Amino acid sequence: MLDKQDQMLDKQDQMLDKQDQMLQKQDMMLDTQKEMVELQHDLLDEVKDSRKDLKSYLDQRFEKLESDVIEMKAALRAKGII
Incomplete structure (x- = not known):
């Protein structure tokens, strides 16, 4: 009987180790x-910064393009083309 208990205790010890x-x-x-x-948070921060x-x-470039278009229209109007 004691041998069985020892075996059981050994098995329990093994189980605890596992x-x-x-x-x-x-x-x-x-x-x-x-x-x-x-790392994902870092990547998200980098993507957000890149987007900003x-x-x-792009906002600066569009403003420049809009300004150029206004100037071209004014020049075309001055020449009577439009």
Whole structure:
């Protein structure tokens, strides 16, 4: 009977060791996931900044184009073409 109990206790110890290993692996996985989330946030910030820069640049270019079109229309009107 004691032998069976010893075997059972050994099995329980093995099971606890396996659970500890599993928990360590889960902790590692969580750390990896946290790193991935941080990298995703960094990437999102970079994309947002790029969009802001591009929007600012395009707004300036459109303003310049609109100004050029106004000047061209004025020149065409002055010549009587339109």
